[in-house]
Amino acid sequence: MEKVQQVYISQFPEYEGKEVLLKGWVANRRTTKNVVFVVFRDGTGFTQLVIDKQLAGEEAYKEADKLGLETAIEVKGKVVRDERQIGGFEVHVSEFKVIGESEDYPIAKKEHGIDFLLDHRHLWLRHRRPWATMRIRNEVVFAIHKFFQERGFLQLDAPIFTANACEGTTTLFETDFFGQPAYLSQSGQLYGEAMALACNKIYVFGPTFRAEKSKTRRHLAEFWMVEPEMAFYDLDMTMDLMEEFIKYLISQVLKNRQFELSLLERNTTILESSASKPYPRITYDEAVEIIKGTRKVNGRSSLDVLKEDLAKTQEEIKKLEAEEKSLEKQLGTPGLGEKKKARLQGQLGKVRERLHKLRERAKNIPLWIEQAENFPYGEDFGGAHETVLTRLFDTPIMVYKWPREIKAFYMKPFEDDPNFVKGVDMLAPEGYGEIIGGGERETDLNALLDQIKKHHLPEEAFQWYLDLRRYGSVPHSGFGLGLERFIAWMGGLHHVREAIPFPRYYGRLTP
RNA sequence: UCCCCGGUAGCUCAGCGGUAGAGCGGGUGGCUGUUAACCACUAGGUCGCAGGUUCGAAUCCUGCCCGGGGAGCCA
Numbered sequence: 151m152e153k154v155q156q157v158y159i160s161q162f163p164e165y166e167g168k169e170v171l172l173k174g175w176v177a178n179r180r181t182t183k184n185v186v187f188v189v190f191r192d193g194t195g196f197t198q199l200v201i202d203k204q205l206a207g208e209e210a211y212k213e214a215d216k217l218g219l220e221t222a223i224e225v226k227g228k229v230v231r232d233e234r235q236i237g238g239f240e241v242h243v244s245e246f247k248v249i250g251e252s253e254d255y256p257i258a259k260k261e262h263g264i265d266f267l268l269d270h271r272h273l274w275l276r277h278r279r280p281w282a283t284m285r286i287r288n289e290v291v292f293a294i295h296k297f298f299q300e301r302g303f304l305q306l307d308a309p310i311f312t313a314n315a316c317e318g319t320t321t322l323f324e325t326d327f328f329g330q331p332a333y334l335s336q337s338g339q340l341y342g343e344a345m346a347l348a349c350n351k352i353y354v355f356g357p358t359f360r361a362e363k364s365k366t367r368r369h370l371a372e373f374w375m376v377e378p379e380m381a382f383y384d385l386d387m388t389m390d391l392m393e394e395f396i397k398y399l400i401s402q403v404l405k406n407r408q409f410e411l412s413l414l415e416r417n418t419t420i421l422e423s424s425a426s427k428p429y430p431r432i433t434y435d436e437a438v439e440i441i442k443g444t445r446k447v448n449g450r451s452s453l454d455v456l457k458e459d460l461a462k463t464q465e466e467i468k469k470l471e472a473e474e475k476s477l478e479k480q481l482g483t484p485g486l487g488e489k490k491k492a493r494l495q496g497q498l499g500k501v502r503e504r505l506h507k508l509r510e511r512a513k514n515i516p517l518w519i520e521q522a523e524n525f526p527y528g529e530d531f532g533g534a535h536e537t538v539l540t541r542l543f544d545t546p547i548m549v550y551k552w553p554r555e556i557k558a559f560y561m562k563p564f565e566d567d568p569n570f571v572k573g574v575d576m577l578a579p580e581g582y583g584e585i586i587g588g589g590e591r592e593t594d595l596n597a598l599l600d601q602i603k604k605h606h607l608p609e610e611a612f613q614w615y616l617d618l619r620r621y622g623s624v625p626h627s628g629f630g631l632g633l634e635r636f637i638a639w640m641g642g643l644h645h646v647r648e649a650i651p652f653p654r655y656y657g658r659l660t661p
Numbered sequence: 662u663c664c665c666c667g668g669u670a671g672c673u674c675a676g677c678g679g680u681a682g683a684g685c686g687g688g689u690g691g692c693u694g695u696u697a698a699c700c701a702c703u704a705g706g707u708c709g710c711a712g713g714u715u716c717g718a719a720u721c722c723u724g725c726c727c728g729g730g731g732a733g734c735c736a
Binding site: 178185187189200202234236256257258263264265266321336337358364365366367373502506513532533583585587630631633634635636646 | 666685686687692694695696697698728729730731732733734735
């Protein structure tokens with residue numbers, strides 16, 4: 151092969167009309183009489199290769215026609231503008247050679263179930279949706295570091311092996327640490343507090359582990375959390391920081407990852423409002439009133455919104471049921487052509503799938519209404535309550551001033567209202583739920599000892615933590631952002647397991 | 662641990678008491694600057710496992726296993 155410059159697909163705008171060398175993989179292939187079209191990827195993007203008999207020769211055409219999906223190839227050709235293609239360019243190939251063969255690639259050119267795809271996660275990562283998602287993940291991670299570094303925070307790591315449970319509630323993974331039981335960290339917070347009192351403003355950014363057998367779209371057994379901790383910060387300063395932080399992350403994704411968002415077919419309306427509009431700050435008491443429907447938001451009550459929703463859902467169900475019947479009748483007609491029959495069956499499948507989802511929804515809404523109306527004051531919100539609450543807003547909301555009993559032992563009570571603590575949760579819109587939990591920490595040694603006893607936690611294990619209150623205790627605060635939940639919200643992903651390269655959750659340890 | 666839904670071809674699914682089906686993917690041939698291309702032919706199955714009901718079970722019943730969603734817990 152003659153020497154030409156090797157470039158990446160991402161550099162195409164600088165190389166229009168030029169002869170270049172590309173190295174990558176065959177993502178898809180279509181053959182026509184004189185031309186083979188290859189959808190080609192090199193990790194930086196996707197483009198179409200055109201292997202024409204005239205230009206590349208009869209041999210190249212025949213060889214290209216045999217290329218299996220995901221064959222690694224080296225290509226020489228000219229970058230040509232073509233507005234019909236993704237990225238706006240295609241490559242007219244003059245020569246190519248195979249670097250690595252690929253036969254019977256397991257992921258077919260069609261829809262697959264999530265379980266099959268996750269069994270092939272190591273290969274699935276090569277495809278468009280995961281590719282776009284991973285680029286958004288990287289954008290978010292980079293933006294997190296930029297945000298904190300620009301504000302003088304130090305990134306410091308908390309240990310992963312710990313001797314005790316942080317908050318004493320969740321189930322932890324137990325391991326053997328040279329003959330002693332040790333647990334995988336469920337939060338870096340307590341260590342973050344120690345580091346903040348040493349370096350003022352710090353953030354812990356690492357993996358965390360929870361051994362709950364959670365089977366929901368919001369849970370993983372291993373996930374990444376960003377936990378800033380700031381000395382001399384009170385609750386209000388913390389809420390200001392949280393809002394500024396989330397707005398910054400969203401704006402960076404919107405600015406730099408439009409193409410990836412479009413590949414995910416993400417409607418960005420709510421992301422845009424969330425990047426600019428102020429986030430409502432609501433006390434727990436107010437949130438309860440909103441959930442119960444006794445307090446209106448912008449003239450709307452949560453229960454009315456749900457009832458409207460139910461009516462709309464039922465209407466759509468009726469429409470689809472009629473469509474289902476009509477399709478079934480058409481399918482029952484004798485003498486249908488195979489082609490026509492297949493098409494009808496395809497349509498019927500889609501209608502049924504949509505019906506299934508709507509029926510599920512129609513079944514759930516009355517339950518939500520009931521749960522909302524009968525919400526027992528003083529308890530934590532469940533998924534249904536969060537949905538009811540966040541549905542009324544087009545930005546994240548911050549719920550603060552929580553009843554002391556339902557929050558962790560280290561939370562600081564309000565001086566003028568000691569039954570409530572200075573904790574705050576940020577709830578994302580569009581059903582993505584809690585993305586941040588945090589607040590101001592207890593500073594008083596005796597108050598903390600009291601809480602440790604009330605929560606039945608082992609006092610000895612917390613001696614080092616209590617030292618932070620013995621020697622120069624100061625007001626301080628912090629919060630934790632669930633990275634995968636945030637990414638799932640950005641990308642409009644169905645499940646947090648799509649937001650991490652190799653998810654770990656109950657029932658999934660490989661690949 | 663509990664509740665709901667599911668397990669049929671490599672993949673996505675239909676069939677729900679009477680001879681196991683379609684699309685995609687594989688193979689062969691045709692057509693075509695194609696966009697998950699298209700058309701024809703072809704190969705491909707212990708209907709999750711075990712037991713029961715029945716003349717007859719993918720279909721009904723029971724138990725178990727696996728998966729999905731939710732509760733709990735939380736980021």
